Amino acid sequence: MDDGVLGASFRDPSGFVFARGGVIYRHVARSYAEHYDHLLASGLYEDLAGRGLLIPHVEEPALAAQAPDAHRVLRPERVAVVSYPYEWCFSQLRDAARLVLEVQRTALRHGMTLKDASAYNVLFHRGRPVWIDTLSFETWREGRPWAAYRQFCQHFLAPLALVAHRDARLAQLLRVHVDGIPLDLASALLPARAWLDPHLLVHLRIHAGFQRRHAGRAGAAGPRRRVERRGLEGLAAALEAAVRRLRWRPRGSPWEAYYEGNSYAVEAAAHKRELVSAWLDDVRPASLLDLGANTGALSRLASARGIPTLALDADPACVDRSYREACAAGEANLLPLVVDLANPSPALGWANEERDALAPRIGAGAVMALALVHHLAIGNQVPLPRLAAWLAALGPELLVEFVPKSDAKVRRLLATREDVFPEYTREGFERAFDGRFERLAALPLRGSERVLYRMRRLSAPGDAAARR
């Protein structure tokens, strides 16, 4: 992490986020002093932070003294992994939406309001969504409407409705539209039955119609519309009801049942758990990155050991199930995210600096790539040396599984492809990884022809710094 102002916070006149010595700070501008003081004096901060809804912070008077235009400098509690809404599954986005509404309702009770409802102000911290922007609160002035109503609908309600009523893949529209899915687009994509839900009809479709009708009169918006506090409470309650009614029942995902039935031998599965457990106990990494984690059965071997674990998978149904299980069991160390490793999140937004690409956010002390290499090497035709280089960049310790061509899973991949992979052999695999890693052990998986390799990255300059 470089020192300096971070790219995502340039829009807010109330302050900005900066890094110094690897620590994240929040600069509170003097112009925001009234609101910040009210946040604390009204008891709102304590109420929200005490319930885990707002990230707690400590004030840093010494740093504030160095910055002449600072009212305060805050050091918020560190969140291990920055994730974005286009990497969340349906249930994560839904929980984040409910968090935002609960924060708004609590703010109203303390005479304040949220001035934005950006999904990018929510992160997952110890397994739960938390509001991270301490400067989003404004003293509510009598009669003022909720400025973030439109943003809430675009960032949360529209994608949730699209997943619930149309297709889970549409959540990826958040990646294209940096300020949430335009309501006219959402309305055009939603099926007619979505409008049987009066909440969606009003907040999405009629909302889109109002935007269109008022667009021409942008300059003369007419008399200021007054909204009473009771109305704001009602609006938040109505939106909460709208979100609560949305359900997504994934069906027909081939991956979700991957570990069930006879997809691969029970013996091999049990042995794999043993090998992973032993590796974790030997390496004891500070954090783990599980690539192609499916529903997180093996990731949980790490998170249950108290290791903060990031479990990536491309299938939203698997991630949703993993997240729901984590919530039900109160697992604080596991964060499952929807990521297609063949096309990971790029850097987005203004100057490509607002949202970071995936790779710099996910580096870990150890990386696990089980039953993954054949998908990337054969399914996505990535040459093995490139695969090795990519894995080496993610962490110093590696547990990687090689699945040979004779394996049923690889045979299925090759059934519809020409075999243009002469290098895809155990020897070719080892050659490709030898340039980047030291092979510590090759462990044949019982009941299969697969091999699990324990590897350690060959040290390169600056390696010690990367080891976290």
Next chain:
Amino acid sequence: MIAYIDPGAGSFALQAIVAAVAGTAYALRSRLKRLRAFFGPRRPPAPEPARESAADPGSVARRSDG
């Protein structure tokens, strides 16, 4: 032309209507609840099974049955 549109105007206009309706409904509901509590049979307050109360601090993140 599109670039000069202020999509906020329509949102504010709709919000004024929605808030008026939802606010009245919200106020009526809470008044009804108070009336019921006053006139209803004396019994320990039920844990509101019908409404998943978002005021419950843990509910936001933990309840993810969807």
